[in-house]
Amino acid sequence: MTDKRILSALPDRAVIVIRLMVGGVFVSEGLQKFLFAAELGAGRFLKLGLPYPDFLGPFVGATEIICGIAVLVGARVRLAVIPLLVVILTAIATTKWPMLRDHGFWAAAHEGRADFCMLTGLVFLLLKGSGMWSVDCARSKRYDSILRDGDVQE
Numbered sequence: 001m002t003d004k005r006i007l008s009a010l011p012d013r014a015v016i017v018i019r020l021m022v023g024g025v026f027v028s029e030g031l032q033k034f035l036f037a038a039e040l041g042a043g044r045f046l047k048l049g050l051p052y053p054d055f056l057g058p059f060v061g062a063t064e065i066i067c068g069i070a071v072l073v074g075a076r077v078r079l080a081v082i083p084l085l086v087v088i089l090t091a092i093a094t095t096k097w098p099m100l101r102d103h104g105f106w107a108a109a110h111e112g113r114a115d116f117c118m119l120t121g122l123v124f125l126l127l128k129g130s131g132m133w134s135v136d137c138a139r140s141k142r143y144d145s146i147l148r149d150g151d152v153q154e
Helices: 003-007 012-035 042-048 053-073 077-103 105-111 113-128 135-149
Strands: none
Touching (some): 012 053, 012 077, 042 053, 053 077, 077 105, 077 113, 105 113
16 A cells, blocks of 8 residues: 555545444434333433423434434435434533533543534534435436436436
């Protein structure tokens, strides 16, 4: 391997790694809000003092599942990331911010590491998009082909 290859920026195929991490975590968390509603869904939202926990728990869970799957397959990733940003920022504000205030930086940093990784991954995907190995890329190539050839085939 040459130094040029090692030091160069490779095509955005590696975006799939971030998509798999972020999408996988959100799908898993969304499913758990249904499977363990008393601990991780409506019951947790009630404990946190959030309004309408019986609605909010399933709503957030469904949002995490639907948007997480979109991120996993690379479909409309930039749009799917926006509701997930709202979810993760709300989670940080309602759980990690009080911990920072009450227990200090290190306790909040330890407990919030996954949330901050998800936040960073979401911001990355918002800025970068879905990458080469995605439904978005396949759709874009098909659209470009239609524009180039003028041939619309369903």
